[in-house]
Amino acid sequence: MSHLMNTYARLPVAFTHGAGAWLWDSKGKRYLDAMSGVAVNSLGHAHPQFIAALNAQLSKLIHVSNLYQISEQEQLADQLCALSSMQEVFLCNSGCEANEAAIKLARLYGHNNGIEMPTIIVMEKAFHGRTLATLSATGNRKVQAGFEPLVSGFVRVPYDDIEAIKQVAAHNPNVVAVLVEPIQGEGGIRTLDKHYLAQLRKICDQYNWLLMLDEIQTGIGRTGKWFAHQHTEILPDVMTLAKGLGSGVPIGACLAAGKATGTFKPGNHGSTFGGNPLACVAALNTLNIIEHDHLMQNALTIGNFLQQGLRARLGNIPGVVEIRGAGLMIGIELNKPCTELVKLALAQGLLINVTNDNVVRLLPALIFSKTEAQQLIDILCPLISEFLSQPA
Numbered sequence: 433m434s435h436l437m438n439t440y441a442r443l444p445v446a447f448t449h450g451a452g453a454w455l456w457d458s459k460g461k462r463y464l465d466a467m468s469g470v471a472v473n474s475l476g477h478a479h480p481q482f483i484a485a486l487n488a489q490l491s492k493l494i495h496v497s498n499l500y501q502i503s504e505q506e507q508l509a510d511q512l513c514a515l516s517s518m519q520e521v522f523l524c525n526s527g528c529e530a531n532e533a534a535i536k537l538a539r540l541y542g543h544n545n546g547i548e549m550p551t552i553i554v555m556e557k558a559f560h561g562r563t564l565a566t567l568s569a570t571g572n573r574k575v576q577a578g579f580e581p582l583v584s585g586f587v588r589v590p591y592d593d594i595e596a597i598k599q600v601a602a603h604n605p606n607v608v609a610v611l612v613e614p615i616q617g618e619g620g621i622r623t624l625d626k627h628y629l630a631q632l633r634k635i636c637d638q639y640n641w642l643l644m645l646d647e648i649q650t651g652i653g654r655t656g657k658w659f660a661h662q663h664t665e666i667l668p669d670v671m672t673l674a675k676g677l678g679s680g681v682p683i684g685a686c687l688a689a690g691k692a693t694g695t696f697k698p699g700n701h702g703s704t705f706g707g708n709p710l711a712c713v714a715a716l717n718t719l720n721i722i723e724h725d726h727l728m729q730n731a732l733t734i735g736n737f738l739q740q741g742l743r744a745r746l747g748n749i750p751g752v753v754e755i756r757g758a759g760l761m762i763g764i765e766l767n768k769p770c771t772e773l774v775k776l777a778l779a780q781g782l783l784i785n786v787t788n789d790n791v792v793r794l795l796p797a798l799i800f801s802k803t804e805a806q807q808l809i810d811i812l813c814p815l816i817s818e819f820l821s822q823p824a
């Protein structure tokens with residue numbers, strides 16, 4: 433019996449090493465990795481230049497504490513702000529912590545503006561993390577069940593429904609912010625109407641609300657831009673990042689701009705590990721390598737190639753509801769629960785995931801090649817066709 437707490441239903445495979453988009457298990461079998469550790473390993477596995485930079489930092493400093501100035505943090509904050517046009521950055525270690533910071537910031541912003549019971553609008557099917565505040569913001573009963581009482585101060589609306597936002601605006605004077613994923617990840621790779629964020633930005637300006645984007649899964653080049661909202665003209669007031677930011681080294685960030693800037697003062701928030709030199713060097717090198725190797729362009733090219741290939745092979749098959757996403761964040765929605773596809777793919781040496789019960793999710797590393805994309809199509813499409821041809 434394992435002494436690990438039973439928090440994951442793990443697949444029966446253990447990996448020993450990786451290179452690029454490939455992983456090897458303890459028996460020597462090779463797998464094409466179309467998940468990259470759930471959008472974490474932006475640069476794939478064992479990227480030589482990334483490893484060299486981490487090694488160099490390891491022999492200098494791993495951690496010192498935020499009691500002191502940390503030049504790597506300053507550099508990372510400068511770079512994140514340059515890429516996003518945001519103004520300030522709080523560094524932490526994970527996605528839920530980045531969202532936790534955003535939620536605290538929104539509440540403090542509300543109190544500073546005379547709102548005693550600040551409320552944040554969140555979305556159905558949203559995923560924001562597993563801490564008490566972020567699971568309360570999450571729109572999935574499975575994540576919340578058993579952990580009541582939930583944190584109060586959230587109102588929920590349907591995703592991609594601007595009228596629902598207007599309804600809340602008309603009736604709830606306690607709203608201080610809206611928290612939304614530009615593409616819902618765990619919720620099933622659900623996308624927004626292309627005008628939604630601009631309309632939401634307008635409402636936020638009108639009511640003095642913070643527009644807070646959870647770009648934890650969509651950010652860091654995955655959709656073909658540094659941040660998914662950059663496919664539109666809008667700027668958020670708060671943006672959260674994690675997953676792909678450190679290419680496997682844990683790091684998260686909460687960025688603020690405009691009227692959110694300057695909300696936190698010394699003593700309002702903190703993190704012991706947050707932004708330590710090793711994590712910051714990992715993030716800085718992730719960003720530099722993405723830029724230098726044109727990996728956002730690659731995400732776009734390979735993502736389009738994948739979507740076209742998947743559409744050509746699956747588009748007309750009964751049971752395939754929709755193929756959607758942006759860049760290397762792709763969902764294939766089927767008309768029935770399909771979790772068993774994960775094991776069938778594993779047996780064929782392919783790592784995929786199923787989210788929201790019936791959506792096959794693909795999140796390959798940004799270094800994915802056309803050959804690898806074709807291999808993915810060639811393994812996955814027959815599995816899906818055969819799965820759908822079986823009686824329910």
Ligand SMILES: *Cc1c(COP(=O)(O)O)cnc(C)c1O
Nearest residue numbers: 526527528559560561617648649
């Ligand atoms: C993964 C994820 C989180 C939570 O990140 P953790 O690092 O697991 O805490 C939050 N929001 C979104 C959109 C995510 O995809």
